[in-house]
Amino acid sequence: MNNLHTITVTVNDTPYERTVEPRLLLSDFLRHDLGLTGTHVGCEHGVCGACTVLFDGEPVRSCLMFAVQANGHKITTVEALGTPDNLHPLQEAFWESHAVQCGFCTPGFLMSLVPFLEQNPDPTEEEIREAISGNLCRCTGYQHIVDAVKLAAKRK
Amino acid sequence: MAKKYVGQRIKRNEDPRLLTGQALFVDDVDLPGMLHAAFLRSDYAHARLVSIDVSAARRRPGVVAVYTAEDMGDDWQHGPPLVSPPPTVKDIVFHSRTQVPLVKDKVRLAGEPLAMVIAESRYIAEDALDDIVVELEPLGAVVDLEEALQPDAPLVHDDLDSNLAAHLIQKKGDYAAAREQADVVISRRIVIDRGTAAAMENRGYVAHWNPKSQELTLWDTTQSPIPIRNGLARMFGLSEHQVRVIAPFVGGGFGPKIMMFYPEEVMVTWATLQLGRPVKWIEDRRENFYATNQEREQVHTAELALTRDGHILGLRDDFIHDTGAYDPYGLTVPLNTQCHAFGPYKIPNYYGDLKVVFTNRPIVSPLRGAGRPQGVFIIERLLDVAARELGIDPVEIRRRNLLPPDAFPYDNEIIDQAFVPLVYDSGNYLPVLEKAVEMIGYERFLKEEQPRLRAEGRHVGIGVVSFIETTGIGPYEGARVTVAPSGQINVATGVGTQGQGHFTSFAQIVADQLGVSPHDVHLVTGDTAQFHWGTGTFASRGAVVAANAIHAAAVTVRGKVLKLASKVLDTPEEELELVDGHVRVADIPQRSISLGQLAVLANPLRGAVEPGTEPGLEATAYFGPKYGATASGAHAAIVEVDPETMMVDVKRYVIVEDCGTLLNPLIVEGQLHGGLALGLGNSFYEKLVYDENGQLLNASFADYLLPTALEVPRAEVSHLETPSPLNPLGSKGVGEGGAIPVPAVFAQAVESALADYGLEILEAPLSPNRLFELLQAARVTRDA
Numbered sequence: 001m002n003n004l005h006t007i008t009v010t011v012n013d014t015p016y017e018r019t020v021e022p023r024l025l026l027s028d029f030l031r032h033d034l035g036l037t038g039t040h041v042g043c044e045h046g047v048c049g050a051c052t053v054l055f056d057g058e059p060v061r062s063c064l065m066f067a068v069q070a071n072g073h074k075i076t077t078v079e080a081l082g083t084p085d086n087l088h089p090l091q092e093a094f095w096e097s098h099a100v101q102c103g104f105c106t107p108g109f110l111m112s113l114v115p116f117l118e119q120n121p122d123p124t125e126e127e128i129r130e131a132i133s134g135n136l137c138r139c140t141g142y143q144h145i146v147d148a149v150k151l152a153a154k155r156k
Numbered sequence: 157m158a159k160k161y162v163g164q165r166i167k168r169n170e171d172p173r174l175l176t177g178q179a180l181f182v183d184d185v186d187l188p189g190m191l192h193a194a195f196l197r198s199d200y201a202h203a204r205l206v207s208i209d210v211s212a213a214r215r216r217p218g219v220v221a222v223y224t225a226e227d228m229g230d231d232w233q234h235g236p237p238l239v240s241p242p243p244t245v246k247d248i249v250f251h252s253r254t255q256v257p258l259v260k261d262k263v264r265l266a267g268e269p270l271a272m273v274i275a276e277s278r279y280i281a282e283d284a285l286d287d288i289v290v291e292l293e294p295l296g297a298v299v300d301l302e303e304a305l306q307p308d309a310p311l312v313h314d315d316l317d318s319n320l321a322a323h324l325i326q327k328k329g330d331y332a333a334a335r336e337q338a339d340v341v342i343s344r345r346i347v348i349d350r351g352t353a354a355a356m357e358n359r360g361y362v363a364h365w366n367p368k369s370q371e372l373t374l375w376d377t378t379q380s381p382i383p384i385r386n387g388l389a390r391m392f393g394l395s396e397h398q399v400r401v402i403a404p405f406v407g408g409g410f411g412p413k414i415m416m417f418y419p420e421e422v423m424v425t426w427a428t429l430q431l432g433r434p435v436k437w438i439e440d441r442r443e444n445f446y447a448t449n450q451e452r453e454q455v456h457t458a459e460l461a462l463t464r465d466g467h468i469l470g471l472r473d474d475f476i477h478d479t480g481a482y483d484p485y486g487l488t489v490p491l492n493t494q495c496h497a498f499g500p501y502k503i504p505n506y507y508g509d510l511k512v513v514f515t516n517r518p519i520v521s522p523l524r525g526a527g528r529p530q531g532v533f534i535i536e537r538l539l540d541v542a543a544r545e546l547g548i549d550p551v552e553i554r555r556r557n558l559l560p561p562d563a564f565p566y567d568n569e570i571i572d573q574a575f576v577p578l579v580y581d582s583g584n585y586l587p588v589l590e591k592a593v594e595m596i597g598y599e600r601f602l603k604e605e606q607p608r609l610r611a612e613g614r615h616v617g618i619g620v621v622s623f624i625e626t627t628g629i630g631p632y633e634g635a636r637v638t639v640a641p642s643g644q645i646n647v648a649t650g651v652g653t654q655g656q657g658h659f660t661s662f663a664q665i666v667a668d669q670l671g672v673s674p675h676d677v678h679l680v681t682g683d684t685a686q687f688h689w690g691t692g693t694f695a696s697r698g699a700v701v702a703a704n705a706i707h708a709a710a711v712t713v714r715g716k717v718l719k720l721a722s723k724v725l726d727t728p729e730e731e732l733e734l735v736d737g738h739v740r741v742a743d744i745p746q747r748s749i750s751l752g753q754l755a756v757l758a759n760p761l762r763g764a765v766e767p768g769t770e771p772g773l774e775a776t777a778y779f780g781p782k783y784g785a786t787a788s789g790a791h792a793a794i795v796e797v798d799p800e801t802m803m804v805d806v807k808r809y810v811i812v813e814d815c816g817t818l819l820n821p822l823i824v825e826g827q828l829h830g831g832l833a834l835g836l837g838n839s840f841y842e843k844l845v846y847d848e849n850g851q852l853l854n855a856s857f858a859d860y861l862l863p864t865a866l867e868v869p870r871a872e873v874s875h876l877e878t879p880s881p882l883n884p885l886g887s888k889g890v891g892e893g894g895a896i897p898v899p900a901v902f903a904q905a906v907e908s909a910l911a912d913y914g915l916e917i918l919e920a921p922l923s924p925n926r927l928f929e930l931l932q933a934a935r936v937t938r939d940a
């Protein structure tokens with residue numbers, strides 16, 4: 001496969017220029033070409049939501065996109081939210097509510113929820129559950145995740 | 157000593173890294189010169205390997221090596237049995253047949269690896285799989301458990317006379333005599349199907365042999381890094397000190413990640429030893445459905461003998477258990493099933509005939525619950541049928557049979573998964589059940605709500621189930637606790653962590669002993685370079701076995717701290733207290749010294765020390781319980797069945813758990829919530845569907861349904877604490893309790909919702925389709 005493309009993608013406000021194969025998944029590009037391993041891959045077929053990132057501000061599944069499709073676009077990953085010493089309010093709420101167990105699914109939940117909370121500052125439990133129904137978690141049973149979202153919303 | 161932190165809802169030390177994407181998982185490991193592996197897998201479940209030609213794959217640019225079984229020479233070996241085979245007691249049959257790294261002569265399950273490609277990228281490695289030419293001669297597949305034992309069934313292992321992997325009969329009292337005396341005997345055929353663990357992180361391995369330092373490092377998604385290290389060292393003729401296994405953050409374990417060894421684990425390690433370059437393999441989700449161990453399938457013929465007033469006289473449980481194509485995990489799962497069919501009840505007579513069969517399907521090893529949900533399902537279903545036949549309320553029949561609080565320790569007179577007697581150490585079952593009954597509002601629901609809802613045309617039902625969970629089994633774990641000169645407390649232990657919050661609950665134990673904050677306790681776990689004695693995280697044992705080892709080490713360090721401080725502060729030990737990282741004189745708090753300063757004094761660079769003195773403020777301790785600690789619980793649910801769609805909506809779910817001393821209720825509740833979600837999957841959503849050729853028909857998350865936030869209800873949780881007398885902390889495990897009774901509760905509640913039809917549910921999991929079929933059949937019987 002020498003049909004290579006040079007793309008420029010802005011990830012977490014940093015522009016990256018890379019030459020990639022057209023078949024390279026966006027998730028692999030972020031994780032392995034850019035070393036942004038906070039985005040996780042749980043199924044590579046669009047169901048689990050672990051790979052969720054923001055594409056021009058909208059949540060997308062990076063395993064269902066090719067890196068070349070991100071050419072000229074802005075991607076936001078979990079690494080842009082907060083740092084261990086300076087957590088994003090939603091991360092803080094996840095921490096306090098024990099919404100994390102193994103933590104593998106967590107970045108995907110956060111990236112689905114950040115835009116959700118921006119659009120729905122005061123969601124009901126129903127709406128929260130609906131909003132995360134595209135993200136699978138095998139550890140928490142979702143209850144503490146729902147609690148965390150409520151807590152974050154309350155604090156806004 | 158007052159417990160300041162144990163028992164508190166403390167948020168977890170490990171979370172900031174996990175929340176920000178900074179925590180290291182195996183697939184995040186990236187080494188210079190790293191190569192990538194992909195495996196060619198068999199499309200057939202049962203086939204003879206006629207030929208395999210990898211020459212074209214080897215020629216593909218970017219491919220570094222392609223290996224088949226033949227290329228491995230003498231390194232091609234069967235895996236070791238992972239648990240000790242059963243003792244050779246009279247009349248026990250056990251045939252150990254363990255997995256192979258690559259297929260040499262015969263394929264025994266769909267997805268079994270035939271060849272490994274190593275290339276510069278995973279993409280190239282997968283391209284090269286298409287270049288391999290394989291000739292397989294398909295054989296008839298063994299799929300159905302009962303057919304597997306027919307004389308004309310194809311043989312999974314040609315050297316055996318049949319597909320029988322094991323046969324064991326356990327007895328207590330005299331079941332036949334009890335049956336004679338019984339007023340009523342309930343007999344049913346009950347079937348439990350296969351599911352998968354589906355941890356969100358698939359398996360993965362990065363192996364690196366450094367030819368210069370002669371050291372092998374393996375990053376592994378395992379639940380038991382230490383046995384993996386020891387086993388690999390033995391397998392490849394290395395000293396244990398040359399091998400370091402690191403289980404970093406692991407994205408969910410649930411049992412299957414405790415296997416030793418998966419073929420890919422051996423192959424990736426073997427490949428780096430050949431090539432001297434790091435090799436990575438990460439399982440994809442489809443592979444996970446084929447190549448990672450599964451569990452649960454059993455066919456029971458079970459019988460309960462009772463008096464007219466509902467007292468159990470005896471239980472007979474004959475069943476066939478599917479072990480898949482190989483049986484490295486021995487009898488752990490089916491023995492758990494046998495034991496958990498005893499439940500929290502007094503069952504004076506028992507007869508259990510267990511047959512384990514080989515089939516052409518993935519290997520069976522423990523999956524959160526590990527045979528326990530099946531045992532609970534058996535006894536609870538039989539009790540429900542008995543209650544109906546005898547006209548006794550389902551809760552009442554349970555009350556009448558619960559073991560009383562003075563029965564402990566209670567010996568069930570059969571052996572458990574560790575081949576030691578099944579003894580319940582402690583418990584108080586009735587208050588647990590009554591609490592659940594009260595929380596769900598049982599009486600009121602039956603008297604008022606259910607009739608009212610029924611009159612409105614709605615089908616709403618209730619279920620209540622009691623259960624026990626054997627937890628915290630041996631053999632042992634160990635830990636080392638050290639006070640660093642900085643004042644930080646370091647703890648090293650061998651058990652890996654897959655989200656259970658060990659970094660926090662273990663820190664709480666140490667914090668209480670040493671008078672520091674749990675946030676100042678730094679735990680390393682799952683790295684054999686840090687601690688290399690232990691077995692692993694399984695069977696809900698971390699909070700029991702590892703926690704008590706840590707506790708013991710912390711107690712010893714506390715002793716050393718006090719002894720030294722007494723000398724330095726010139727005050728008797730009894731007058732000293734450990735507060736805020738300092739030792740101080742109780743009445744004169746300004747006379748104090750920090751733990752860090754003491755650590756420096758304990759490790760002098762010059763001068764003489766007293767003979768027999770050990771340097772540093774450090775201790776290593778081990779804990780090995782005589783037998784497990786038995787946790788117990790009761791779950792209750794209210795569900796509504798939609799008669800149009802057959803969807804079941806869980807409206808309320810109550811969990812009352814007695815796991816002894818609670819280390820951190822926040823973490824315990826999280827474990828229960830997660831267990832409930834899995835249990836719900838095992839009740840209604842998650843079933844692996846195999847066709848008659850052993851092909852899995854739903855190998856994706858689009859077809860195999862994990863419960864989402866829309867299906868999993870909010871759990872209302874309450875705790876009772878009956879401390880275990882077997883360990884100083886009094887803890888019992890809780891990792892599996894959330895999952896174990898759910899299918900039994902669910903079935904009872906659905907039957908209650910559809911009481912008009914006299915429906916009997918004798919299988920798990922159900923599905924809307926299956927429920928529809930059962931209801932149609934019940935209608936036909938009712939209207940006939």
Ligand code: FES
Pocket residue numbers: 040041042043044045046047048049050051052061062063064
């Ligand atoms: S990895 Fe993308 S949705 Fe699962």
Ligand code: FES
Pocket residue numbers: 099100101102103104105106136137138139140356407408655
């Ligand atoms: S925390 Fe483990 S999958 Fe969600």
